[in-house]
Amino acid sequence: MLQEQVVPSLMKWGVSPQADLVYRTLVAFGPLTAGGISRSLTMQIRQVRGALEELTALGAAAPGPAPVARRSDGRIWSGRPPAHVSAMLRDRHHRNAVARYRLSRRMSRTLSPELLTDHLRILASGARPLAAGGQSQARMMEINRAGCRESISVSGDSAYSTAAVKAAAPIDRAMAERRVTMFSLGVPASDEHETGWHDVEMHSLGMQYRELPELPGRYIIFDRTTALVRKKPFDPTHGMWEINDPTLVAELLALFLQDWSLAKEPHWEWTPPHGLSSREGAVVALLATGLTDAAVAARLDLSVRTIAYTMSTLMDRYDVINRFQLGLRLGTATAQPAVPLDVSETRR
Structure with missing residues (x-):
């Protein structure tokens, strides 16, 4: 009988589609033999065996005792609890991402993100201050209505409030509806993050998203000509700067391109x-x-x-x-x- 529980996909942590499907089947329907899984999914037995080997190596599935005087295919396999497996894979993924990021940083020429906190230089460029909340959101909507073709969004925040995401969602959906090219660069979500659903939605609408273990702040670039930069990199309550100076926008774009080249796509x-x-x-x-x-x-x-x-x-x-x-x-x-x-x- 089908068990009433949520079985999250494991593919976002790098698990193959075949192993993910076998794991979902084990959790949903309970312990099964390799042959039983093969018949249930109409999957070739060699693919099932490969998937079970992958899940066993990850600690997501385990075989029962070998049956007496029977072929190995008679062994019954069980899936470990989804919450335990998700937490284990998430931690492993984060450790690997941090190691790759630090190695890449050592091997590359890192651009300085000091512009994000250099208010005197930003003011000298004629930047326009935007108040937090309404004014910043209104300016983004205005840029979108003016026919924006590309949006580049960078955020070092590991969590957003539901209210903040709900306020930004109509702008993002409007851009997706207009087929605006969207790039988003972020950091892995913290345990307090409850609005990852919007990233999933935007990915389904065509947004390209990558992650780094850490980023220097929050900024958005529209059509590579206008940038909105948070005044305090990790505090949205102070509002944003609107920058149109070509030199500063080019510096921000260069910083984004470098970070984008180092970032990795999460497994959706x-x-x-x-x-x-x-x-x-x-x-x-x-x-x-x-x-x-x-x-x-x-x-x-x-x-x-x-x-x-x-x-x-x-x-x-x-x-x-x-x-x-x-x-x-x-x-x-x-x-x-x-x-x-x-x-x-x-x-x-």
Whole structure:
């Protein structure tokens, strides 16, 4: 019988799709033999064995005692609790990321981020001060309505409040709707971070996102001509500077390009396959994180009925009878990766 618990995807931590699917099956349906998994997923037995070896090496699955006088395929496999596995993989991923980052920094020429705190130089450039909250948000909306084509966002904050994300979400969605090219560079979320759903949503809408273990502050560059820089790198209550000076904007862009080249893409829990609309992709991506229909509706500013209708439409389209089957179909469907964009190319 299907167990009622959220089973997060392990692919965001570098686990292969086959191993992730086998792990989900073990947790959802309980202990199974390799042959049982193969039949349940219609997966070749050699792929199942490879997935079980990967999960065992990670500590995410374990075999029971070898059966007496039976082939090894009769051994029963169990998945370890999702909370334990997620925490273990998250810690391992963070340790590896910090090690790679420090090595890359030692081997590269690091640009100085001092501009982010050099207020005298920023003032001398004729920068315009923007108050925190309303004025900064209003200016971003104004830039978007003026026909912005590219947005580069950098943040060293490891957590945002729900209110802050809800305020920024309409601007981000409007840019995605207009097919603005979006790059976002951030740091791994802290345990207090409860708004990672917006990153998942924006990824499903086409945003390119990478992470570094640490970043010097918060700034946004629009069309490589206008930059908004937080006055206090890690304190949003002091507002931002709007910078249009070509020399300063070019320095910020160079800092971003260097950090972007060192950063790594996180393993997202789910990438929408072709054929899903932006709304369908966002809904399924957020449901895959374990959110309820009501929670997804609140985050996307939709009704619960709309979420249910969207899922019903998808189940009809993929000819499945429940959401679990839909998740398996979408999770194993061939998804074409987005074509990488050359961020070094000057956009006019």
